[in-house]
Amino acid sequence: MHTRVGGQVPAGDRRAGQDSAGCAGARCGAGAPLGLCRPRLCAAMAEEKPLTVVTCTAPVNIAVIKYWGKRDEELILPINSSLSVTLHQDQLKTTTTAAISRDFKEDRLWLNGEEADVGHPRLQSCLREMRRLARKRRGGSAGAAAPLSLAYKVHVASVNNFPTAAGLASSAAGYACLVHTLARLYGVEGELSEVARQGSGSACRSMLGGFAQWLMGERPDGKDSIAQQVAPEMHWPELRVLILVVSAEKKPVGSTAGMQTSVDTSPLLKHRAEAVVPERMAQMIQFIRQRDFEGFGQLTMKDSNQFHATCLDTFPPIFYLNDVSRRIIALAHRFNAHHGKTKVAYTFDAGPNAVVFTLADTVDEFVEVVKGSFPPESNGDQFLKGLPAGPASLSDELLSTVVLEPVPGAIRYILLTKPGPGPQPLDDPNLHLLGADGLPRSSA
Amino acid sequence: MHTRVGGQVPAGDRRAGQDSAGCAGARCGAGAPLGLCRPRLCAAMAEEKPLTVVTCTAPVNIAVIKYWGKRDEELILPINSSLSVTLHQDQLKTTTTAAISRDFKEDRLWLNGEEADVGHPRLQSCLREMRRLARKRRGGSAGAAAPLSLAYKVHVASVNNFPTAAGLASSAAGYACLVHTLARLYGVEGELSEVARQGSGSACRSMLGGFAQWLMGERPDGKDSIAQQVAPEMHWPELRVLILVVSAEKKPVGSTAGMQTSVDTSPLLKHRAEAVVPERMAQMIQFIRQRDFEGFGQLTMKDSNQFHATCLDTFPPIFYLNDVSRRIIALAHRFNAHHGKTKVAYTFDAGPNAVVFTLADTVDEFVEVVKGSFPPESNGDQFLKGLPAGPASLSDELLSTVVLEPVPGAIRYILLTKPGPGPQPLDDPNLHLLGADGLPRSSA
Structure with missing residues (x-):
């Protein structure tokens, strides 16, 4: 869930993508981040260095038909389809907090508590793509002026509860979590596995619970290279x-x-x-x-x-x-x-x-x-x-x-x-990885 | 070289396949083994439990294009051609002694000093095929009665100077050595890689020095599945x-x-x-x-x-x-x-x-x-x-x-x-693995 740290939004009271249409830029003023604020909170933003924060978790998946090899390295299009089981987040998960604020000077990233290079091309692909979808969505629904808040910088913090780079597909959970979290932050809905795929190929399968296939697709632009659920976790x-x-x-x-x-x-x-x-x-x-x-x-x-x-x-x-x-x-x-x-x-x-x-x-x-x-x-x-x-x-x-x-x-x-569900919002604001200052909490 | 243990044939004085035509069964009497005896020795045979003995060595080969898989298990026909380097026998070799005598009661086999099952189907394939070729050859040259000596039992002893079954293709050197030794014993010439192949596929390549290819062949009877030299060892x-x-x-x-x-x-x-x-x-x-x-x-x-x-x-x-x-x-x-x-x-x-x-x-x-x-x-x-x-x-x-x-x-x-030659005769009778009694020497 997204939560305004500065404004004490009760956790879990609203869902990204459900409320944004009701919070147009004009009603919040120039400082409103992407329509994710609620009108009653807008007034408080300027004084309290307002921050819009969303935290989600996403699962690891384990392929049973393996993905190995790309036909397009830029778009991450695979040479074959693949199929995986999504593992339960009670045991293995990535948790990601994303926050935007007009006070942030630059995009920043922390992985497992350490600041990391936000300029990583794949991370940039996901960020760019999510901002593009947010812009498109705003443009489509409001049809008017470009929302200023899309220019706001984003802070992202992500932690795994398992060792990275040990062959447990940490990048899949990581990018699925990033994309899901940004989607909630920016109020973007719809087919997101295609965006997660551009972060890490197998991440597209972590966007779904249960049993998921990643269709290799045929189109050069990758629009048909997406994940689909084969069966739910139960x-x-x-x-x-x-x-x-x-x-x-x-x-x-x-x-x-x-x-x-x-x-x-x-x-x-x-x-x-x-x-x-x-x-x-x-x-x-x-x-x-x-x-x-x-x-x-x-x-x-x-x-x-x-x-x-x-x-x-x-x-x-x-x-x-x-x-x-x-x-x-x-x-x-x-x-x-x-x-x-x-x-x-x-x-x-x-x-x-x-x-x-x-x-x-x-x-x-x-x-x-x-x-x-x-x-x-x-x-x-x-x-x-x-x-x-x-x-x-x-x-x-x-x-x-x-x-x-x-x-x-x-x-x-x-x-x-055991098999488990896809990405989930974390409703408890105490679980945000970023504090009110937009920096990693010391306890995180 | 084949040597009559009972008759003190000087080592190295004659070569199998060169002399057999000159030693027809009739000239040696019924007891002469396969025409490998020399007429002057025939008289001594009955008293001294005469034995015709041949000892050869054969090399290991190491494939650089690998053989793996048969299209015919009986004939050992491969699913692809392969190519190997024959290694020098100064370092790695199998030594095999084969002896025939009318006094032998049964075919017997010793591997690295231990008696082994002579009934092994592949060993039997090689024995049967070599006896068939010997019979064919006698039949072709003499055109007359079947030589009784072909019914003589054979004793075979074989030793490797390297550990068996350690992935060093011991069976290749072993069967190449067996076939080469039997060929000299029986006076058979010509294409023998096809026989060695029926003992162990890769053995056919050990019949040649230097660089050898094993052509997979196309015929169902395997007559074209043979080894050819690509280049000599030098x-x-x-x-x-x-x-x-x-x-x-x-x-x-x-x-x-x-x-x-x-x-x-x-x-x-x-x-x-x-x-x-x-x-x-x-x-x-x-x-x-x-x-x-x-x-x-x-x-x-x-x-x-x-x-x-x-x-x-x-x-x-x-x-x-x-x-x-x-x-x-x-x-x-x-x-x-x-x-x-x-x-x-x-x-x-x-x-x-x-x-x-x-x-x-x-x-x-x-x-x-x-x-x-x-x-x-x-x-x-x-x-x-x-x-x-x-x-x-x-x-x-x-x-x-x-x-x-x-x-x-x-x-x-x-x-x-380094690369080395194909199978070689051992001329020194002291190096026979079988003694005058047709049994393994204690010192072997």
Whole structure:
């Protein structure tokens, strides 16, 4: 929600995009920010260095049909469609506060408490695009003078509740959150996945809850390269997601640079994008609609492996999986073989951490198997984070055929979560990351 | 050379395939084995449990365009052509002794001193095929009665001077050696790569020295799926080969099972075989003919990476590279980047060991770089085996940009070798692996 810090707007009383039409620039005076103020507050603005503030959260998503490679680097248009599961924000989220004020001298950005370069081209793309949409919207509805407040500078602060650059698609949640927050700040509605896509490709999928596909589109201008929901988060209530955090080291090759090298050098990637993915997209949508875990899990694993195969076919080759990742893969296959069906399915992004899909009835046992295979070293009581799991006793046969050669400490912790909704407003003004002065709160 | 143990034939005085026409069965009596005896020895055979013995050595080869996947499992017909460098037998070889005697009760086999199952289908394929060719040859030249000696049982002993199943293509050298040895024993000449292929696909390339291609062929009977020499071993005298032995652990998935799973499950392997390899074969032959190390090295690395990519695209995925392999890959790319050109080129088979091609003028420096990156733990004086290397001092810039984060003990040793000739006879009867009793010598 957007909140006027200077004017004590009760949290949650209005929603961006619902009120802006009723707050035309002329009624607020020249100082009114973009019609987001409420008329009764306008008078107070000049004295109190008025600030319009909005805070939202946005989710991480994990692709089950992978995106790797752009056909247009400027607009971030992919060489193939992709499909992901949006993870629940109770466990993983980005929180972003955006504020505008006529007193701000320049656009500024803080990431995880540290001031960052606001001139980053992709951030600028999103800012420019959101301001353009706001201008268009105002122009369309009021049809008159350009709103001065669009020239106001913006302050943005963003934090993740998980380590960045560990292959957990932090940029996806980050840009989805930025775009969603700016949209509420500027009162912009409609198709926003296209804007988020220009920040980080996979961010467009984080604009939706549940199961989302990113259609690659065909148009050169990218207007049809957008995210669509395949199914909402409650479609498959038994689905669970375990993130096996192998390492929080910074990944060796960033995905942006990596995928472009792949496009330039990998013959296999080109074939994958053209000949393999279209069929897999259709299959995956079917599996999800039918809640077919066998099909969903097998295809998820195959597509993860094929993505990493194209990384290896890149020159110089790119490696995101390490020996621990490979042990997790082998463990998952042994676990499924033991059960005679697909009970767990791994997928890996641009880092060594595993994301494992399973169903609620398998969680307890698999957590126990992971504990046995990668015995926690120091943080035994904190090994499982997120949703709770119950105790499970493993059969002797499972222990002897699945839990082989334990590697203590190789997995730092497990985060248990499930599919979740798309970006959400944060109504509590105490949760804004920027204070009344428009700077990060010391407590943030 | 074949030698009659019972009859004191001077070593090296005759060559199989040259003498057999002059030793027809009738002249030796019913007991003469396959015409390999010399008439003056025939009389002694009955009393002395005569034995005809041949010992040969055969080389390892390392593919630079990889073979992975069969279109016919029985005949071992590949889904794509491949190309390899034959390594010098001064460093790596299989030695095989084959003996026949009318006193042998059954075919027997010893591998590295241990008796092994002679009924292995592929071994039987080679034995059957060699006996068929021998029969055909006798039938063709003598045109008369079937030689009884073809029914004699054979004893075969084979040893490698390197660890088996460590991704060093021991089966290739093994089957090449078997077929070459049996050919000399039975006096068979002509196209033998087709027989070796039926033992182990890549064995057909070990039948030739220097640079050999294995043409995939088109015929269903495999008669055109044979090895051809691209260039002899002295064509590129500066070329050197370093084998970085990472581990002698047994590989997790054997290549026979692995490649068939790949054929069945990897969409990328099919594309590689059909659309990528044909062009690469032509390019690689050009690079070798022109002694173009830049082209040869780059394509060698790319093709190794693509092979391992198709392993990863297999389901369940197959991993042969481990974290040390990946460190070697990164090291090679840093080394080349430092020099601004391709000075070293890695390739990996079905195991973690790296095979690195380079030119003579780079050996000393690269060995020093490997020593610095993977400091020997206990065997510092034996770290480099095979051909000698000289001292080299590394520049500060090279040390600071190439030799990063040393991992002590990760490489067990380096074996330095170079391209070499095809299978060779061993003339010294003291080197036979089987004694006068047809059993492995205790000293073997």
